[in-house]
Amino acid sequence: MENHALELVDFDFDRDMDDVLAMWKEVGWCDEERTEPFVREFFQANDGRSVVARLNGRAESVAHRSLGSIKYGADRELSAGAITAVTTSRIGRRLRGASRLTARSVATLGGEGCAIALLGMFEQGFYDRFGFGVGPYEHVVRVSPGSLRVPCEYRTPERFDFENHSEELYEAVVRRHRGHGGLLIGGERAARTIVMLDQQSSVYGYRTDGVLSHWIAVEHQGEHGPDNVIAWAYETPAQCLELLRLCQEWSDQTDVIRFTEPVWLQAQDFIDAPGTNRRRTHGSKASVSTEAFAWWQIRILDLAACVRPMVAVEDPFDVVVDLSDPIGSHLVDSGYDGSWEPLTGLWRLSFSESHSAERLPDGSEAADLTTSVNALSRWWLGVLPASALAAVGQMDGDPAIFERLDLLTAHLPRPQPGWDF
Known part of the structure; x- marks a missing residue:
């Protein structure tokens, strides 16, 4: 069936909850009568922050998102959002419903003011297409x-x-x-x-x-x-x-x-x-x-908000970054109509006693560093240093740049959410 047969709309509890329950049972997430009330509460509790893909009058894919915060370093708190469930029924496969719902949910989190987004992955690679980078081993x-x-x-x-x-x-x-x-x-x-x-x-x-x-x-x-x-x-x-x-x-x-x-x-x-x-x-x-085992992923949504709490440096420097963000193509036909935009483009990151991120006109300056939002997010959170990401081909630039970027995250301990999501 063609992709345009799917209707992507906000979740409506009265209309869609029974379909979502059937979907969860079908994929093995809800296999006993005892759990049904809690699945219902899970969707009712997040203030309508879910979207569904409907086919022939039934919800066949659903994405659930939640809002919160994440600790950065010793004492900084940043707004965060998580994709807390993505489910597709047996007959909803190959219709790109889950991909478009996930992309729409990520963009919506950006529009809701989240600096970063997180999710748990069923397999490495699938969520890379939305700009997510793999977290550290647990x-x-x-x-x-x-x-x-x-x-x-x-x-x-x-x-x-x-x-x-x-x-x-x-x-x-x-x-x-x-x-x-x-x-x-x-x-x-x-x-x-x-x-x-x-x-x-x-x-x-x-x-x-x-x-x-x-x-x-x-x-x-x-x-x-x-x-x-x-x-x-x-x-x-x-x-x-x-x-x-x-x-x-x-x-x-x-x-x-x-x-x-x-x-x-x-x-x-x-x-x-x-x-x-x-x-x-x-x-x-x-x-x-x-x-x-690494089971969760992260991506930056607001680059300026993310660089601000990083450790101060005594020797100021700028880095012009040519940044790619693969989520853009998945927002097409997703129904997203908010103000958040993918981070693809040229950025100047300025580091000193305080830090900033400025989007530049395309082609206005030569880039010092070429990378993806996936890799940049991993560096920023301290999953891997920039020099290691460069060694495996996820960053490209002058080695001197990587040495300076490494100093910005070297003090960070291994990040750990400490809570399932």
């Missing part, structure tokens, strides 16, 4: 609770749930420790649905001076696990260790617990005989390991 730890040796005392936690303690739990999410790249996205109802969509999850936590300060949500898979930490929030490293100490106490029943390692921590410091246990359990359901 370290996923699978460990036997019995081999943990967390250096803190055990305290009995309280039990919580998002049915009765949603406001308290989300307030802890807002206050949680967020380092560079730390994300706050979607609001209380969105956080609730992310946890509640997991079918066998429990929430345990602790209060400090009467206030819920740190909690952990765990998905249970059978009597002996593996258990999966789907979310946690804590204000201090000591509180994180207390949550891991809680997991240690489950060793008499749970064979394996899985969690994403915080960027400031090396969990192997607290694991007894990690090499022996990895070899002994290799290939079994209870295997233990530490794996690295």
Whole structure:
């Protein structure tokens, strides 16, 4: 069927929700009656920030977006938006519905004032066409609770749930420790649905001076696990260790617990005989390991807003950048009619005690650097230095330029959102 048969429109809850539910069940995202209310709330909670592609009177593709903020460096906060779900039904494939909805959603986030956009990728490469660059590796730890040796005392936690303690739990999410790249996205109802969509999850936590300060949500898979930490929030490293100490106490029943390692921590410091246990359990359901995998991507939407919070430099310099942004062709026939424009073109980036980005007329100056918004976004966030991106062909210019750009991001720790999206 031709692409023009698709009607791309804003999501309407009453009209489209049943179609979206059918779509989610079809692709395996919603396979039990219990999860339906939370899928409905997931779409109802984001203030209509979804778009659908309709075919013959039914929604066959949907893109869901959410607003929030991201921490840059030690203390700067930037507006951020995330593409939080892109789904296409079995009969909606090959119609470019998902591509056009994604492009439209990204552009809309730019129009809504977001400095950057993020998304989780189902496979590397697909979202590159919209200007996204791959984030860093996340370290996923699978460990036997019995081999943990967390250096803190055990305290009995309280039990919580998002049915009765949603406001308290989300307030802890807002206050949680967020380092560079730390994300706050979607609001209380969105956080609730992310946890509640997991079918066998429990929430345990602790209060400090009467206030819920740190909690952990765990998905249970059978009597002996593996258990999966789907979310946690804590204000201090000591509180994180207390949550891991809680997991240690489950060793008499749970064979394996899985969690994403915080960027400031090396969990192997607290694991007894990690090499022996990895070899002994290799290939079994209870295997233990530490794996690295990149699952999220980022792109700059507002270049001026992104360069402003970068570290000051004593020796001022300018870089003229010939920037490509592949999203433009995917906005054609997307229905987007807002003011945000792709970043393709010539830009002057000026770095000193304060920084700026200025769009220049095409051909007005010779470029010092040629790159894509994909690669520039990775450099800006500190995923890879400019010199490394140049080495793999994602940037082209004088090596002296890369040395100066590297100094702007060398102090940044590995970025980590710290929250699923």
